[in-house]
Amino acid sequence: MKLTMKDIARLANVSQPTVSRVINGNPNVDKTLAKRVMKVIEESNFTVNKAAQTLKSSQSFLVGVCVTDLSNPYFMEVIQAMEQDAREAGYNIIIHNSMHNPIKEWENVQNFLSRQVDGILLVPFGDYNIEKLKQVNVPIVITTQIKEDFDSVSVCHKEGVKLVADHLVSQGHQKIGYIGPPNDEKLIFFKKALYNNGIHFNDKRIIPLTPGQESAFDIHQNIEYYLSEHSTFDMSAIFCYNDVTALEFMRLTSQENYHVPENIAVVGFDDSLISKIFEISSIHQPIEEMTKTAFKLLLSRIKDNSKETTSIELPPKLIVRKSST
Amino acid sequence: MKLTMKDIARLANVSQPTVSRVINGNPNVDKTLAKRVMKVIEESNFTVNKAAQTLKSSQSFLVGVCVTDLSNPYFMEVIQAMEQDAREAGYNIIIHNSMHNPIKEWENVQNFLSRQVDGILLVPFGDYNIEKLKQVNVPIVITTQIKEDFDSVSVCHKEGVKLVADHLVSQGHQKIGYIGPPNDEKLIFFKKALYNNGIHFNDKRIIPLTPGQESAFDIHQNIEYYLSEHSTFDMSAIFCYNDVTALEFMRLTSQENYHVPENIAVVGFDDSLISKIFEISSIHQPIEEMTKTAFKLLLSRIKDNSKETTSIELPPKLIVRKSST
DNA sequence: CTGAAAGCGCTAACAA
DNA sequence: TTGTTAGCGCTTTCAG
Numbered sequence: 303m304k305l306t307m308k309d310i311a312r313l314a315n316v317s318q319p320t321v322s323r324v325i326n327g328n329p330n331v332d333k334t335l336a337k338r339v340m341k342v343i344e345e346s347n348f349t350v351n352k353a354a355q356t357l358k359s360s361q362s363f364l365v366g367v368c369v370t371d372l373s374n375p376y377f378m379e380v381i382q383a384m385e386q387d388a389r390e391a392g393y394n395i396i397i398h399n400s401m402h403n404p405i406k407e408w409e410n411v412q413n414f415l416s417r418q419v420d421g422i423l424l425v426p427f428g429d430y431n432i433e434k435l436k437q438v439n440v441p442i443v444i445t446t447q448i449k450e451d452f453d454s455v456s457v458c459h460k461e462g463v464k465l466v467a468d469h470l471v472s473q474g475h476q477k478i479g480y481i482g483p484p485n486d487e488k489l490i491f492f493k494k495a496l497y498n499n500g501i502h503f504n505d506k507r508i509i510p511l512t513p514g515q516e517s518a519f520d521i522h523q524n525i526e527y528y529l530s531e532h533s534t535f536d537m538s539a540i541f542c543y544n545d546v547t548a549l550e551f552m553r554l555t556s557q558e559n560y561h562v563p564e565n566i567a568v569v570g571f572d573d574s575l576i577s578k579i580f581e582i583s584s585i586h587q588p589i590e591e592m593t594k595t596a597f598k599l600l601l602s603r604i605k606d607n608s609k610e611t612t613s614i615e616l617p618p619k620l621i622v623r624k625s626s627t
Numbered sequence: 628m629k630l631t632m633k634d635i636a637r638l639a640n641v642s643q644p645t646v647s648r649v650i651n652g653n654p655n656v657d658k659t660l661a662k663r664v665m666k667v668i669e670e671s672n673f674t675v676n677k678a679a680q681t682l683k684s685s686q687s688f689l690v691g692v693c694v695t696d697l698s699n700p701y702f703m704e705v706i707q708a709m710e711q712d713a714r715e716a717g718y719n720i721i722i723h724n725s726m727h728n729p730i731k732e733w734e735n736v737q738n739f740l741s742r743q744v745d746g747i748l749l750v751p752f753g754d755y756n757i758e759k760l761k762q763v764n765v766p767i768v769i770t771t772q773i774k775e776d777f778d779s780v781s782v783c784h785k786e787g788v789k790l791v792a793d794h795l796v797s798q799g800h801q802k803i804g805y806i807g808p809p810n811d812e813k814l815i816f817f818k819k820a821l822y823n824n825g826i827h828f829n830d831k832r833i834i835p836l837t838p839g840q841e842s843a844f845d846i847h848q849n850i851e852y853y854l855s856e857h858s859t860f861d862m863s864a865i866f867c868y869n870d871v872t873a874l875e876f877m878r879l880t881s882q883e884n885y886h887v888p889e890n891i892a893v894v895g896f897d898d899s900l901i902s903k904i905f906e907i908s909s910i911h912q913p914i915e916e917m918t919k920t921a922f923k924l925l926l927s928r929i930k931d932n933s934k935e936t937t938s939i940e941l942p943p944k945l946i947v948r949k950s951s952t
Numbered sequence: 953c954t955g956a957a958a959g960c961g962c963t964a965a966c967a968a
Numbered sequence: 969t970t971g972t973t974a975g976c977g978c979t980t981t982c983a984g
Contacts, residue, residue, distance in 0.1 A: 323953095349740045350978080353679075359979065398710070579904050678960090
């Protein structure tokens with residue numbers, strides 16, 4: 303059977319609150335008593351009931367983490383780092399996948415709330431739930447993107463995209479394309495960065511991905527469809543809004559004997575396992591630093607839930623590899 | 628503020644237990660009342676307090692998942708599948724990483740217990756905690772390995788390793804090596820399978836990995852050390868106990884102008900992202916089927932915690948790729 | 953320094 | 969069908 307403090311108290315011949323005090327390191331306990339209690343605990347297989355602690359103290363030491371795509375190695379790395387950060391701070395994380403689905407995303411948040419999480423780390427999908435999210439009375443920190451009116455931590459997309467544009471132009475490319483959801487901020491920043499290099503981006507060079515269908519499989523389908531409609535591309539370089547996309551693009555074009563980087567230069571984003579393995583140039587994200595920062599921010603909000611929000615943008619770095627040289 | 632059933636009750640002018648009944652779909656509630664309550668709930672931002680439910684009903688709908696290495700893409704895929712399975716069954720998962728450390732592993736289990744999980748899915752590291760694990764009075768299902776006296780689900784290692792041995796021998800290899808922890812059951816099965824092919828495995832062809840130091844980094848170090856001590860290998864093929872190892876081996880040997888598969892054939896294990904991307908032959912694990920089976924087994928144990936244990940071994944499949952042909 | 957008592961939000965037995 | 973009551977295991981006053 304599961305032992306409770308009451309059982310320990312009986313065995314140690316003290317009161318139940320004394321057991322609580324000993325466990326929580328309250329200094330105002332007689333050493334002898336404390337020793338006696340500790341001994342009983344060690345000899346039994348007692349563990350505190352965190353559900354009861356949560357109920358009583360309305361602090362769960364649980365944080366909810368919701369990402370848009372668990373199958374993306376990049377988010378996996380994020381999760382891994384989060385688990386580590388959380389543990390070090392005495393928290394546990396409970397993970398959810400919104401799968402680029404706003405309804406699921408909101409359900410996930412509701413579930414977190416129901417679990418009495420002390421805070422939420424969220425990689426949002428679009429702006430669908432933004433207004434509702436603002437009403438949530440548990441601290442939320444947005445990661446991997448910056449959102450106004452929220453605490454958020456991310457690598458600076460604008461800066462990252464600029465690095466890509468500068469790099470491609472410096473390699474002599476003029477006709478440059480883009481793969482990604484057409485409504486992504488990366489595209490806007492990319493156009494601007496090219497413009498600053500004296501290049502006008504032609505919208506015909508967009509290979510569009512349907513927003514919300516951003517699993518590797520969906521991306522594959524999208525690119526395949528585009529290729530079936532267009533026999534040639536009028537471009538010598540392409541920027542892919544993430545690494546998964548870059549990889550799918552390379553796979554599909556190589557089937558058509560279109561090679562990287564000989565025929566077309568490719569640059570990805572995230573510098574995940576994929577780009578490292580496949581030698582794809584990519585924008586590096588300092589994941590550990592990002593999650594540590596996000597977690598610290600969340601903890602400070604948990605302690606002091608003020609209304610002012612902070613946005614932290616980390617500097618990106620372009621890692622140049624074979625795919626664009 | 629956070630609303631409770633009491634608040635809803637007051638607003639709907641009913642008693643608090645009635646609210647509970649409505650929320651839990653108890654049919655013995657007057658339709659009119661139920662509607663009134665539902666309306667109030669919908670207009671508010673009420674969510675049930677699962678900590679209270681857990682405390683009261685001693686059911687948390689939480690399962691603990693502990694793996695040995697979150698940085699291994701294979702376990703990431705396992706986690707991803709688990710999250711999916713759990714959600715479908717109305718459970719949440721709480722994730723831990725034991726990092727090949729028995730002490731951490733036990734701490735993790737204790738933490739799960741403290742969180743009142745209904746069950747535990749465990750990828751154990753060695754046998755260090757086996758005896759203690761047997762005493763745990765919450766259902767445990769072991770995955771990715773088979774353990775006697777435990778409910779467990781895994782691909783059949785013996786069968787998988789046999790496929791590797793048969794394949795390599797059929798390709799004409801005689802001098803075959805192994806990389807992995809020397810105490811891993813895969814090695815034992817591998818020797819036996821080679822023996823059945825008329826080949827005596829020579830222990831000199833083991834590149835040993837220190838048990839417990841099985842992160843990509845540690846593996847890299849281990850292999851590097853071996854290479855620095857041995858100027859040549861006396862083998863034409865090598866079996867790596869997992870994909871991470873296969874990749875590290877290929878990376879290091881390619882630096883020494885030793886190429887796969889021209890100079891040496893390589894076969895991995897897990898068929899994770901790594902082997903797919905890097906065209907490494909590997910033993911495929913049906914992860915979704917495995918996790919679904921494990922989860923189903925766990926749920927059935929949660930419902931009926933009998934003492935008999937079940938072990939389920941799923942058939943492996945060899946995926947032959949460039950690295951061994 | 954220690955114990956008695958109250959109550960966190962919920963479910964379930966019981967009474968009405 | 970509904971409300972009253974008790975209690976899950978814990979923390980936190982408050983007396984002593």
